[in-house]
Amino acid sequence: MAQPIRVVITGAAGQIAYSLLYQIAKGDVFGPSQPVILHLLDIPPMMGVLEGVVMELADCALPLIHGVVPTADPAVAFKDVEAAFLVGAMPRKQGMERKDLLSANVTIFKVQGQALDQHAKKTVKVLVVGNPANTNALVCSRYAPSIPRENFTAMTRLDQNRAQANIAARLGVNVADVKNVIIWGNHSSTQYPDVKHATVTKGGASKNAYEAVADEAYLKGEFVSTIQTRGAAVIAARKMSSAMSAAKAAGDHMKSIWQGTAPGEWVSMGVVSDGSYGVPADVVYSFPVTIKDKKWTIVQGLPIDDFARSKMDLTGKELLEERAEALAVCQD
Ligand SMILES: NC(=O)c1ccc[n+]([C@@H]2O[C@H](COP(=O)([O-])OP(=O)(O)OC[C@H]3O[C@@H](n4cnc5c(N)ncnc54)[C@H](O)[C@@H]3O)[C@@H](O)[C@H]2O)c1
Numbered sequence: 147m148a149q150p151i152r153v154v155i156t157g158a159a160g161q162i163a164y165s166l167l168y169q170i171a172k173g174d175v176f177g178p179s180q181p182v183i184l185h186l187l188d189i190p191p192m193m194g195v196l197e198g199v200v201m202e203l204a205d206c207a208l209p210l211i212h213g214v215v216p217t218a219d220p221a222v223a224f225k226d227v228e229a230a231f232l233v234g235a236m237p238r239k240q241g242m243e244r245k246d247l248l249s250a251n252v253t254i255f256k257v258q259g260q261a262l263d264q265h266a267k268k269t270v271k272v273l274v275v276g277n278p279a280n281t282n283a284l285v286c287s288r289y290a291p292s293i294p295r296e297n298f299t300a301m302t303r304l305d306q307n308r309a310q311a312n313i314a315a316r317l318g319v320n321v322a323d324v325k326n327v328i329i330w331g332n333h334s335s336t337q338y339p340d341v342k343h344a345t346v347t348k349g350g351a352s353k354n355a356y357e358a359v360a361d362e363a364y365l366k367g368e369f370v371s372t373i374q375t376r377g378a379a380v381i382a383a384r385k386m387s388s389a390m391s392a393a394k395a396a397g398d399h400m401k402s403i404w405q406g407t408a409p410g411e412w413v414s415m416g417v418v419s420d421g422s423y424g425v426p427a428d429v430v431y432s433f434p435v436t437i438k439d440k441k442w443t444i445v446q447g448l449p450i451d452d453f454a455r456s457k458m459d460l461t462g463k464e465l466l467e468e469r470a471e472a473l474a475v476c477q478d
Pocket residue numbers: 156157158159160161162163187188189192233234235236237238254274275276277278279301302304305333387388389392
């Protein structure tokens with residue numbers, strides 16, 4: 147059996163972690179033969195709750211768990227970790243936009259960037275889930291200069307999963323038959339879910355999903371706004387933000403990094419932009435990427451029409467505004 151890897155989950159006493167820990171511990175993310183030592187970080191008032199989570203992990207009797215380290219100390223939490231799920235942050239309430247969380251949450255990611263820089267393995271792969279996820283990931287990478295910037299990614303996989311599930315339902319196929327829907331930009335209500343390059347397998351043949359849906363008004367209107375506002379719809383219904391689906395998406399995202407993407411498939415994630423597709427550089431922008439040997443590459447050369455262009459520019463503009471606000475908060 148492989149040597150265990152150390153994996154940190156922040157916000158470990160919270161909602162998302164409650165679903166995510168089980169996925170990681172039973173091998174869904176790093177593989178069925180990869181033991182893990184789980185580092186669980188939360189804040190001091192949550193240590194009692196975290197103790198209960200630790201008891202439950204023990205009671206799951208999962209052979210891949212080779213250790214559990216509950217702590218409120220970032221220096222302990224980030225020590226020698228090879229993968230980091232940065233979940234711990236305040237979730238939004240009904241009526242808020244995700245960027246309303248910026249001033250409350252961004253300093254968490256400054257502190258954790260510094261702790262990663264000092265204590266984590268230099269190869270650590272960092273997934274930021276806490277909102278506003280894209281800008282938090284940018285801040286985290288800036289405060290961890292000894293770790294390559296490409297090791298920091300933000301989660302838009304939940305948006306991709308939502309979009310693929312929506313299209314599958316529309317076409318009456320299984321969700322596994324819809325591939326390559328793209329999320330461009332910010333994990334916010336300006337994101338652009340794009341079906342133009344997606345495929346669907348129906349009756350044994352692979353087709354373009356946009357053409358298969360054959361309803362441009364839907365794909366440019368209701369579909370886009372449904373995916374953009376899905377998080378708010380879940381909050382309105384549950385009175386709490388998405389957790390089970392967010393945890394599943396976090397597992398999917400890290401699994402893609404660890405195990406790579408299948409030939410002909412890509413996934414969407416927020417990465418530090420190099421200006422590809424004419425979007426702003428140096429913001430964490432969601433692109434379609436392929437992954438090999440734990441390294442992502444932006445899929446290049448996709449044709450962008452005027453509609454997509456305007457949506458991609460709008461979400462890029464929002465990320466520039468968030469970056470300015472976040473860096474001002476961090477300097478205070
Ligand atoms: N990117 C996405 O697609 C996506 C999806 C769903 C939720 N989210 C975001 O994920 C975050 C967590 O959501 P949740 O439902 O688990 O919230 P939650 O309130 O249930 O749990 C958050 C946990 O983080 C802890 N925490 C706060 N500050 C911390 C710090 N400095 N260090 C370590 N832990 C800290 C809290 O004590 C709490 O236990 C929120 O910001 C939410 O908006 C993102």
